[in-house]
Amino acid sequence: MPPTHMHSRANSRLRRDRARKRLSEMLSLADDESFVIMVWAVDAAQSGRAETASRLLSFPKEVREAKFGERYFVFKWALETLVNELLSIKKRGAPPIGRPGRRLDCSKFETVAQCINTLRELEDAEDGMVLSQFNVLSVMHKIGHRQFEWQRGFFSYSQIYRTLAVFGGDLAKHYFESTYQISIAKFFECGFAFFALCQTHPGFRTNVNLTEVGLSPEVCDRALKLLSSPIEVIRAEAITIRKADGSTAYQASVLRKAPLLIFHPNVARAPLPSLILQRLTAGLYYDLVGGGSHIWREIGARFESYCLELSTAILPELKPTGSFHYKFGKQYDSPDLFLHDQSGRACVVVECKAKKMSLAAKFSDDPMTSASAAFSEIIKGVVQIWRFHSHCRRNPTIKDLAPSSMGVLLTLDPWLQMSNQHERVFEEAIKIADQIDPDIIDDDRKPILFCSIDDFENTLEVASEKSFLEALNSSASPKFRGWFLFNVHQAIGAQEKKNPYPFADRVAGLLPGWNDNLPSPSG
Numbered sequence: 001m002p003p004t005h006m007h008s009r010a011n012s013r014l015r016r017d018r019a020r021k022r023l024s025e026m027l028s029l030a031d032d033e034s035f036v037i038m039v040w041a042v043d044a045a046q047s048g049r050a051e052t053a054s055r056l057l058s059f060p061k062e063v064r065e066a067k068f069g070e071r072y073f074v075f076k077w078a079l080e081t082l083v084n085e086l087l088s089i090k091k092r093g094a095p096p097i098g099r100p101g102r103r104l105d106c107s108k109f110e111t112v113a114q115c116i117n118t119l120r121e122l123e124d125a126e127d128g129m130v131l132s133q134f135n136v137l138s139v140m141h142k143i144g145h146r147q148f149e150w151q152r153g154f155f156s157y158s159q160i161y162r163t164l165a166v167f168g169g170d171l172a173k174h175y176f177e178s179t180y181q182i183s184i185a186k187f188f189e190c191g192f193a194f195f196a197l198c199q200t201h202p203g204f205r206t207n208v209n210l211t212e213v214g215l216s217p218e219v220c221d222r223a224l225k226l227l228s229s230p231i232e233v234i235r236a237e238a239i240t241i242r243k244a245d246g247s248t249a250y251q252a253s254v255l256r257k258a259p260l261l262i263f264h265p266n267v268a269r270a271p272l273p274s275l276i277l278q279r280l281t282a283g284l285y286y287d288l289v290g291g292g293s294h295i296w297r298e299i300g301a302r303f304e305s306y307c308l309e310l311s312t313a314i315l316p317e318l319k320p321t322g323s324f325h326y327k328f329g330k331q332y333d334s335p336d337l338f339l340h341d342q343s344g345r346a347c348v349v350v351e352c353k354a355k356k357m358s359l360a361a362k363f364s365d366d367p368m369t370s371a372s373a374a375f376s377e378i379i380k381g382v383v384q385i386w387r388f389h390s391h392c393r394r395n396p397t398i399k400d401l402a403p404s405s406m407g408v409l410l411t412l413d414p415w416l417q418m419s420n421q422h423e424r425v426f427e428e429a430i431k432i433a434d435q436i437d438p439d440i441i442d443d444d445r446k447p448i449l450f451c452s453i454d455d456f457e458n459t460l461e462v463a464s465e466k467s468f469l470e471a472l473n474s475s476a477s478p479k480f481r482g483w484f485l486f487n488v489h490q491a492i493g494a495q496e497k498k499n500p501y502p503f504a505d506r507v508a509g510l511l512p513g514w515n516d517n518l519p520s521p522s523g
Contacts, residue, residue: 011128012125012126012128012129013125013129015121015124015125015128016122016125016126016128016129019118019119019121019122019125020122020248022118022121023085023115023118023119023122024089026104026114026115026118027085027086027089027104027115028089028090028091029102029103029104030086030091030103030104030106031103031104031106032086032087032091032231032235032261032263033231033263033269034104034106035083035086035104035106036083036086036202036261036263036269036271037056037106037202037203037269038056038057038106038107038111038112039079039082039083039112039271039272040053040056040198040202040203040269040270040271040272040273041053041056041057041202042057042059042063042074042079042109042112043076043079043271043272043273043274044199045057045059045063045064046063046064046066046073046074049199049200050063050064052199052200052201056107056202057107057108057109058107058108058109059108059109060072060109063109068151074112074113074116075147075150076150076272076274077146077147077150078116078119078120079112079116079271079272080253080255080271080272080275081119081248081249081253082112082115082116082119083255083271083272084238084242084251084253084254084255085119085242085248087234087235087238087239087254088235088238088239088242119248122248123247123248123249126247126248126249127139127247127249130247130365139365140419140420141362141367141416141417141419141420141421142247142249142250142362142363142365144414144417144419145357145362145363145414145417146249146250146363148414148417149278149282150274152454152458153274154274154275154277154278154281154282155274155277156501157501157503157504157507158457158501158503159277159281159282160188160281160507161501161503161504161506161507161510162281162306162453162457163280163281163282163284164184164188164507164510164511165302165305165306165503165510166299166302166303166306166354166412167184167284167285167288167299167302168184168302168510169295169298169299169301169302170298171291171294171295171298172184172288172291172295172298172299175288175291175292175295176287176288179287179290179291180222180225180226180287181222182219182222182223182226184284185510185511185512186215186219186223187222187223187226187280188280188511189213189214189215189511189512189513189514190210190215190219190220190223190224190227191223191227191276191277191279191280192277192280193210193213193215193220194223194224194227194260194268194270194276195270195273195276195277198270198273198276199273202269202270202271203260203263203267203268203269203270204267204268205266205267205268206221206224206228206262206266206267206268207266208220213513214513215513224260224268226287227258227259227260227276227279228258228259228260228261228262228268229254229257229258229260229261229262230261230262231261231262231263231264234254234258234261237254238254241254247363250362250363251359251363252359255271255272255275256275256278256279256283256286257279257283257286259272259273259275259276259278259279260276285356289356296354299354300352300353300354303352303354303412303453304322304323304336304337304352305322307336307337307350307352307410307453307456308320308321308322308336308337309503310456310457310460310502310503311337311339311460313502313503314460314499314502315339315460315465315468316465317465318339318340318341318348318465318468318469319339319340319344320337320338320339320340321337321338321340322336322337322338323335323336323337326391326398326399328391328394328395328398332388332391334388334398334399335349335350335351335384335385335388335407336350336351336352336410337349337350337352337410338350338399339469341402341469343402344400345400345401345402345405346399346400346401346402346405347401347402347404347405347406347469348405348406348407348408348469348472349385349388349389349401349405349406349407349408349446350407350408350409350410351381351384351385351407351408351409351410352410352411353377353378353381353409353410353411353412353415354411354412355374355377355378355411355412355413356412356413357371357374357413357414357415358371358374360374361374361375361415367419367421368421368424368425368428375415375421375425375428378409378411378415378416378425378450379425379428379429379432380432381409382407382409382425382426382429382448383429383432383433383436385407385409385446385448386407386429386433386440386444386445386446387433387436387437387440387444389401389405389407389443389444389445389446390437390439390440390441390444393443393444394439404473405446406446406447406448406449406472406473406476407446407447407448407449408448408449408451408472409448409449409450409451410451410452410453410456411450411451411452411453412452412453413452414452414454414455415450415452416450416482417452417455417482417484419482420482422450422481422482425450426445426448430445433445447476449472449475449476449485451485455484455485455486456485457501458484458486459471459485459486459489460499461498461499461501462486462489462496462497462498462499463489463494463496463497463499464494464495464497467489467494467495467496468489470489470492470494471485471488471489471492471494472485474488474491474492475488
């Protein structure tokens, strides 16, 4: 390492140690429950519930009026990190009898502002240490994984229906109910009810009576066990998973599995109520992960069906079709989804992957090395698209493909958002393709867009068939490598329209109590 980099790294390490010490000292003086209520109030103040928040927290009017990126705006992902740090810090013991003890004042916005600023100093110093070893473009993906889902939000018709459609197969439902003694539908209904309770108060009694909305005490108790953890238990877990030598911003969050914290005497508190919704949707993974490969095969098949049905509903002129079997020496499965041009030839070949991302895949400085096994599924998807093009070139009767056809790897998780790992993925795919079939030539190695289902849905909300194809084709150019499809659609100046989510009216059919007492999501 050059001397200048060594000096920079040493300076960053000193800044990190000082900031960590200051943050630890502040959090060690905090009462956990009071701090959680303070975080809830900050979130409420900047989520349209300022009057409610003002009962528990004093703050200047600039806090309630602050827009994203302005001085008084507090990023939700920073609040989540702060709560995790709070839970992993050892608290100071009680002062000797007769001597006053110092406590963090959790009734003022200035306190959370000071904590957030110190946290930012810590994170900046840690980033400086990383950037002394890695190019800034190498770590952009971590920023995206931390921030973008908070910016999108966790509560929309598409997120709810997609979760129920993809994770709601017969095998998954049976496993969930037999394991947790509650149906997925009731789990959702309870979770939405808990979320609603936490809009006006920072918590609720664990024995809350929800029989008026059709939820029995037994059902509520079972749902609460999946959504919560006693403060003593979750504090021990936070200490275990928040590794001291890892970057503070990019470690596992205990709130993703347990967004509700149980304090004595039997009060459930949600520092960030939105994470209850995240736990019900993307977080349903935690409840199904132990179900076995047969469940994950079912989830993969249902994800493919969802993508085909969604495309058919919004892009009818592109005549979407699904996968099929074909023979090329032996039996093969085609990719999962095809979009066609006006001549009827397939111009977009889509492979769907429902594999979930590990923490290493999201937040490692070198994810292709740290999470090589996880990325193997993504690399396999690239090879599958190329191999199919090769087979069709050598036997055009399999499928009529347009000369300018391209591939899309459509994923349940955002694997390569803001990532510079594309070239490494393609390099590994070329190696594997050469091994399995030397006749896969350069002409078969079509451009491939890595697109998450969220990005796919967001683009479909504003695209026509024509503009959608224009955005896809533009995404293949080096200029837009690593961009979101939605942003490519904006950048090329495509005319936007408003396409309502086509399955919004189906949610009530999957959740019997949906139309009666549950909060309304965004569009």
